[in-house]
Amino acid sequence: xxxxxxxxxxxxxxxxxxxxxxxxxxxxxxxxxxxxxxxxxxxxxxxxxxxxxxxxxxxxxxxxxxxxxxxxxxxxxxxxxxxxxxxxxxxxxxxxxxxxxxxxxxxxxxxxxxxxxxxxxxxxxxxxxxxxxxxxxxxxxxxxxxxxxxxxxxxxxxxxxxxxxxxxxxxxxxxxxxxxxxxxxxxxxxxxxxxxxxxxxxxxxxxxxxxxxxxxxxxxxxxxxxxxxxxxxxxxxxxxxxxxxxxxxxxxxxxxxxxxxxxxxxxxxxxxxxxxxxx
Amino acid sequence: xxxxxxxxxxxxxxxxxxxxxxxxxxxxxxxxxxxxxxxxxxxxxxxxxxxxxxxxxxxxxxxxxxxxxxxxxxxxxxxxxxxxxxxxxxxxxxxxxxxxxxxxxxxxxxxxxxxxxxxxxxxxxxxxxxxxxxxxxxxxxxxxxxxxxxxxxxxxxxxxxxxxxxxxxxxxxxxxxxxxxxxxxxxxxxxxxxxxxxxxxxxxxxxxxxxxxxxxxxxxxxxxxxxxxxxxxxxxxxxxxxxxxxxxxxxxxxxxxxxxxxxxxxxxxxxxxxxxxxxxxxxxxxxxxxxxxxxxxxx
Numbered sequence: 001x002x003x004x005x006x007x008x009x010x011x012x013x014x015x016x017x018x019x020x021x022x023x024x025x026x027x028x029x030x031x032x033x034x035x036x037x038x039x040x041x042x043x044x045x046x047x048x049x050x051x052x053x054x055x056x057x058x059x060x061x062x063x064x065x066x067x068x069x070x071x072x073x074x075x076x077x078x079x080x081x082x083x084x085x086x087x088x089x090x091x092x093x094x095x096x097x098x099x100x101x102x103x104x105x106x107x108x109x110x111x112x113x114x115x116x117x118x119x120x121x122x123x124x125x126x127x128x129x130x131x132x133x134x135x136x137x138x139x140x141x142x143x144x145x146x147x148x149x150x151x152x153x154x155x156x157x158x159x160x161x162x163x164x165x166x167x168x169x170x171x172x173x174x175x176x177x178x179x180x181x182x183x184x185x186x187x188x189x190x191x192x193x194x195x196x197x198x199x200x201x202x203x204x205x206x207x208x209x210x211x212x213x214x215x216x217x218x219x220x221x222x223x224x225x226x227x228x229x230x231x232x233x234x235x236x237x238x239x240x241x242x243x244x245x246x247x248x249x250x251x252x253x254x255x256x257x258x259x260x261x262x263x264x265x266x267x268x269x270x271x272x273x274x275x276x277x278x279x
Numbered sequence: 280x281x282x283x284x285x286x287x288x289x290x291x292x293x294x295x296x297x298x299x300x301x302x303x304x305x306x307x308x309x310x311x312x313x314x315x316x317x318x319x320x321x322x323x324x325x326x327x328x329x330x331x332x333x334x335x336x337x338x339x340x341x342x343x344x345x346x347x348x349x350x351x352x353x354x355x356x357x358x359x360x361x362x363x364x365x366x367x368x369x370x371x372x373x374x375x376x377x378x379x380x381x382x383x384x385x386x387x388x389x390x391x392x393x394x395x396x397x398x399x400x401x402x403x404x405x406x407x408x409x410x411x412x413x414x415x416x417x418x419x420x421x422x423x424x425x426x427x428x429x430x431x432x433x434x435x436x437x438x439x440x441x442x443x444x445x446x447x448x449x450x451x452x453x454x455x456x457x458x459x460x461x462x463x464x465x466x467x468x469x470x471x472x473x474x475x476x477x478x479x480x481x482x483x484x485x486x487x488x489x490x491x492x493x494x495x496x497x498x499x500x501x502x503x504x505x506x507x508x509x510x511x512x513x514x515x516x517x518x519x520x521x522x523x524x525x526x527x528x529x530x531x532x533x534x535x536x537x538x539x540x541x542x543x544x545x546x547x548x549x550x551x552x553x554x555x556x557x558x559x560x561x562x563x564x565x566x567x568x569x570x571x572x573x574x575x576x577x578x
Contacts (some may be wrong), residue, residue, distance in 0.1 A: 100291070128538065
């Protein structure tokens, strides 16, 4: 049934080739541009061939973008803080949704989904005023505080489904035998839910890494707190962009998330699509 | 023992206490600002201060031709972007669902545009779209389609199309992955039965796969409509809403009014329009979700 003849194989593979070209061309071209000398890039029309490829741009970019190291650190620091804080808020809530029956449970779960649909852009004005009032503009917190809020809903849904997979009998048996809730938490739930926590934590990390633009350009003008996307964006405005270095810096900026994702994509995709597929 | 067990998972106060921190956070950072936005839309708030002005912001906004143009543009932009995402995503999912060598690698390779910070992907697209030195203009010039350098983001129509393509690039991977997951969830025996009855590949796709994944297709259409509507970074980095407003969608306009000109009141009025539209979308989505869930629990 699942055998293809040669013609069908050629058809499918060429389809995949076209599809993949669309998806990957920007990355391939970014990488290629990062290896080429600037005077090869600045030829019109576009030259497909360069014989002078080198990693020179990867060395030079640290001079052209003097704060690049700081931006990379900031991106990591912001994403990690957002992920950790998100987990702190989400773990008890997800556990509660997975284990307890209470009034308004389903309604509030749907409200969470609805919140996911409001982008930060709608809330920028009051958030700006709040952050200004508390003197939090131009600081790490200006990006962390709103960042967490928009990761809480999905993270609760994700983690809830992991908690639901832990058999409740284990907990009930321990409870009947006189274990306290804290003991149950420490000896049953914590060890069994570690894989789920890791996945949700990584989801939050990647999400936090990806959302570092809107809040960063709106709430922070200080270079020393800028994450990579807004830091590099500053350089695009200038008249002559050193494209090879810009592309090199961009790739260095995204490499970590990409690696994390590629190693763990199976778990993340499973978790995210689980709800949709069950339906 | 039953009694004791019952006390284990029906302690409402404990359930609420565990949810309280997250709920409070959302109320403070999302719910309250939503309400505050509504209040601000009735004021002339700016950095200087604020006064109550009634419906003035709304009247000005709704009577301006420019704003009506922006609303229309937003929906046209959205329509093309969402349709393309769904069509390309569906084709991609079918291709990657074929039982051929290398498909597990391709499945990983579709995802980068989804995972990478949008802003950085857009820096790459800025280079691709470069009128003099970019690869797209280069291919156009060498094949004779273009008779000289062409700034894709510099002209109204081409900028509109270019931003749509970049948005499709960002959104397609997720659609593909969800469709793919749904296709794999279709029970195998359905296909086997159809195969025994002599159904062709096309028949099996249109009579089994497509109906089976329809709920996911509908869900994804709504979700992508919502995300596309909210799309900010793509347009902002590529064109900042230009040239001459050609890519200014509602979200971009809201941002420009509020934080470009610091006219918080006017920006808030636009944000309220965005909120109303989003609430409609969200309502559709949730109603649909509830219906699908109900159907499943009945079966």
